[in-house]
Amino acid sequence: MTATTAILSAAELMSELAGSRPPVLLDIRWQLGGPDQRPAYEAGHLPGAVYVDLDRELAGPAGSGGRHPLPDPEAFGAVMRRAGVSAGVPVVVYDGGQGWAAARAWWLLRWTGHEDVRVLDGGLAAWTSAGGDVSADRVIPVEGDFKPNPGAIGLLDADGAAARARAGVLLDARAGERYRGEVEPIDPVGGHIPGALSAPTTENVGPDGRFLPADTLRARFTALGASGGTPVGVYCGSGVSGAHEVLALEVAGIAADLYAGSWSQWSSDPARPVATGPAPQ
Known part of the structure; x- marks a missing residue:
């Protein structure tokens, strides 16, 4: 793709x-x-x-x-x-x-x-x-034949996310205040994975919710070190907004892996280290 x-x-x-x-x-x-x-x-x-x-x-x-x-x-x-x-x-x-x-x-x-x-x-x-019609009609689709074959694109577990932060680029797609640990409205601990960089998903789109131009997104991610052959990973709170950041990277022409468990999994394990403040470490 x-x-x-x-x-x-x-x-x-x-x-x-x-x-x-x-x-x-x-x-x-x-x-x-x-x-x-x-x-x-x-x-x-x-x-x-x-x-x-x-x-x-x-x-x-x-x-x-x-x-x-x-x-x-x-x-x-x-x-x-x-x-x-x-x-x-x-x-x-x-x-x-x-x-x-x-x-x-x-x-x-x-x-x-x-x-x-x-x-x-x-x-x-x-x-x-754009003038598109909407319908309230009940939709009864014809059964499809899709058979899942997992692994076509990259997936990280907690250990993989930690490794990506050390040898590559790991982007935290949550709001900056959650990354810094100033607030944590959902998960048990505030902060971020040590070595991760703050890259809020909200900065990938304009006021209308549409993605910024590919060149603009590419410049944003390149400034964060996500370019060339550097392995890139993304996480968020629970693997939803992180997927949106992976999509933004795709629009920019940069492949990235998703840590699907994200902060909700990481922060639930007391053995996992937590960083706070604006610096990655």
């Missing part, structure tokens, strides 16, 4: 939906700590889109793997087949506009081997702003 195919605009999606090979559409609306977004989906979604629940279908049960551990690959594959996903058929995912949830679905599909999945840049808001 290249920088030009990781995301697409609302206008590009409209053109593809009118073409001979329309993509499967997945609605991944989600609100951290908020209510179920299915009612919002049922009230209006892109025509033909199928709703996928992030907490229940794009994550396993919370526990030692973190707040949003990866789902069992076979269970994830069954969810995707029920949603109409097939090998060789393009998939476009979108959410309410923040992009985090859509990026989680994008990353999971890429990690499990789907080669043609993209995120609608700007999500539902971009679609409606």
